[in-house]
Amino acid sequence: xxxxxxxxxxxxxxxxxxxxxxxxxxxxxxxxxxxxxxxxxxxxxxxxxxxxxxxxxxxxxxxxxxxxxxxxxxxxxxxxxxxxxxxxxxxxxxxxxxxxxxxxxxxxxxxxxxxxxxxxxxxxxxxxxxxxxxxxxxxxxxxxxxxxxxxxxxxxxxxxxxxxxxxxxxxxxxxxxxxxxxxxxxxxxxxxxxxxxxxxxxxxxxxxxxxxxxxxxxxxxxxxxxxxxxxxxxxxxxxxxxxxxxxxxxxxxxxxxxxxxxxxxxxxxxxxxxxxxxxxxxxxxxxxxxxxxxxxxxxxxxxxxxxxxxxxxxxxxxxxxxxxxxxxxxxxxxxxxxxxxxxxxxxxxxxxxxxxxxxxxxxxxxxxxxxxxxxxxxxxxxxxxxxxxxxxxxxxxxxxxxxxxxxxxxxxxxxxxxxxxxxxxxxxxxxxxxxxxxxxxxxxxxxxxxxxxxxxxxxxxxxxxxxxxxxxxxxxxxxxxxxxxxxxxxxxxxxxxxxxxxxxxxxxxxxxxx
Numbered sequence: 001x002x003x004x005x006x007x008x009x010x011x012x013x014x015x016x017x018x019x020x021x022x023x024x025x026x027x028x029x030x031x032x033x034x035x036x037x038x039x040x041x042x043x044x045x046x047x048x049x050x051x052x053x054x055x056x057x058x059x060x061x062x063x064x065x066x067x068x069x070x071x072x073x074x075x076x077x078x079x080x081x082x083x084x085x086x087x088x089x090x091x092x093x094x095x096x097x098x099x100x101x102x103x104x105x106x107x108x109x110x111x112x113x114x115x116x117x118x119x120x121x122x123x124x125x126x127x128x129x130x131x132x133x134x135x136x137x138x139x140x141x142x143x144x145x146x147x148x149x150x151x152x153x154x155x156x157x158x159x160x161x162x163x164x165x166x167x168x169x170x171x172x173x174x175x176x177x178x179x180x181x182x183x184x185x186x187x188x189x190x191x192x193x194x195x196x197x198x199x200x201x202x203x204x205x206x207x208x209x210x211x212x213x214x215x216x217x218x219x220x221x222x223x224x225x226x227x228x229x230x231x232x233x234x235x236x237x238x239x240x241x242x243x244x245x246x247x248x249x250x251x252x253x254x255x256x257x258x259x260x261x262x263x264x265x266x267x268x269x270x271x272x273x274x275x276x277x278x279x280x281x282x283x284x285x286x287x288x289x290x291x292x293x294x295x296x297x298x299x300x301x302x303x304x305x306x307x308x309x310x311x312x313x314x315x316x317x318x319x320x321x322x323x324x325x326x327x328x329x330x331x332x333x334x335x336x337x338x339x340x341x342x343x344x345x346x347x348x349x350x351x352x353x354x355x356x357x358x359x360x361x362x363x364x365x366x367x368x369x370x371x372x373x374x375x376x377x378x379x380x381x382x383x384x385x386x387x388x389x390x391x392x393x394x395x396x397x398x399x400x401x402x403x404x405x406x407x408x409x410x411x412x413x414x415x416x417x418x419x420x421x422x423x424x425x426x427x428x429x430x431x432x433x434x435x436x437x438x439x440x441x442x443x444x445x446x447x448x449x450x451x452x453x454x455x456x457x458x459x460x461x462x463x464x465x466x467x468x469x470x471x472x473x474x475x476x477x478x479x480x481x482x483x484x485x486x487x488x489x490x491x492x493x494x495x496x497x498x499x500x501x502x503x504x505x506x507x508x509x510x511x512x513x514x
Contacts, residue, residue: 086406137241379400
């Protein structure tokens, strides 16, 4: 018994250690997986980086991340793009490749596939993939999975390079030489083994997983995202589609700083304390005494007032208006240029507009960009994940993101609803209103079979559903009225307007109306 108890305690301790390691992978208090590149602060540096973007992609990404924190326009546009799609999705079987019929196990296959997608937590991770890729230009993730769920670890872009494109999914290599021993415990098992092999000198020239004895090819658990289709040709790197905004963003920051300088010049006041002199211009006070007077005066002056102590005379030179009078126009022009660089209508963010159609067309344009660039990339990755799900019928399944926007949601849902009249997909319609595949099979089955919800949600009788002489229930039974049921309301149960002694043409009653 004592031996069994010790074994049990060791098992519990191992589970706790494993859980602790799993949690620490997702939350590193020491920020050891934080990108190490510093952001540029000078416009000239940014212009130099943009001349060779493939070589300076890390600096460009760091500067754009800093602009996201400092510039309300940059952060607002990034968040606007991320909030645009609903990320609703539907799934369907793919017939072909000697699979020509829907088998009897398809319902079970649907449940298995829907369950796997639920573990992938698409509605949480897809927006994060989108946002990070907009900022960094290229992002690298490695999937971490256990029996309770799936999460992703983001790796610094300085460590990784895209290696190949496989069925629409980017795979990448990681430079193991940049990993440090203090990061070892936080790494997934795959990267720990690669680290051990690198430092154990066990890499051969024929090893297909290694390049140049330090670049390790991450397995299918690793995935990279980018909107630059030339990333492979550029050495596995890419920059954000918003990289061109950085120079104008720094110019706008400088213009705003000039406003602060101008405001200070407009409000500053000078007080001149003249040191007395004799006929020869020599100060009659010694410097120490004059210094004491100057210190006493400075200590009692309010903010915005500057003291000057000298033996010379001082002319009254007002500083108001000495700054750049057109600085506000410069800022406004800089704002407009920033929106042009971002490809966004300033009207979406409160700018001047001459027509509401400008805003509507801008929203449609941005939606089409997302549907064309983001959705195919995510669909390719999630379709790969679905190909790893083992089903009884062995028919592959695909995921499709619903093409709808949060900014035109009502119109988009109406479009899918209208398609039902022409034989359109009910699954697509349910997905458009927010149902996930697992929710469709679980919630709707539960409502019909467990709750018998149709017996609970009975349609209320109205003038359109009952006659003037009887009220029928949902089951078709007739309710017999009591003699005194209409005492308080003599017109209860009758359709149309109440009868009057002097009816007009528009109040004539049709007694046989039903």
